[in-house]
Amino acid sequence: QKEVEQNSGPLSVPEGAIASLNCTYSDRGSQSFFWYRQYSGKSPELIMFIYSNGDKEDGRFTAQLNKASQYVSLLIRDSQPSDSATYLCAVNPGNQFYFGTGTSLTVIP
């Protein structure tokens, strides 16, 4: 398995704050990067993906990619209690996806 690392957390933020989730990867050949949200007992659901260096925004979510540093992050603005979940970073170096261990996020009302 290719190495994808995430801080397992748990990460706690108050409602309305910005949650910042980080991920590093080891395969420099990786071309695309994904953030998934997984609720307990459920399968992952795609939040967003990013291919190019820089920021990509979608609603309250912003993905940031820095290929030189092999680093991808996810910012969640105006965090809501419903955002409480495990967030998985995934990397696609070719024809497969490799997942990090996930970061558990709790948004406190």
Place this chain on the structure above:
Amino acid sequence: GAVVSQHPSWVICKSGTSVKIECRSLDFQATTMFWYRQFPKQSLMLMATSNEGSKATYEQGVEKDKFLINHASLTLSTLTVTSAHPEDSSFYICSASSGLSIDEQFFGPGTRLTVL
């Protein structure tokens, strides 16, 4: 959006028996399907990648004779856990890709297997 189903959603079986899990793409043709396993509080671990009409490619450490994968059509892949043991108890998740967008995959809801 693309929908992937799995059946059954949960199964309990006795040690030594075999269990088949189905993964179906309901509204698109899946050229590639992936099978993952997830133990409690751990991330998804890719088990194998299957392309329609060809043999699955297994990840290192995954026994291909124990986890039989068949991708007989563009909408169906099956995973059979043969001679299941308690350590095979896990959450098995499939995902499917149409190949139209090489980077996207759509997850099924998962199958929780408990081996007694």
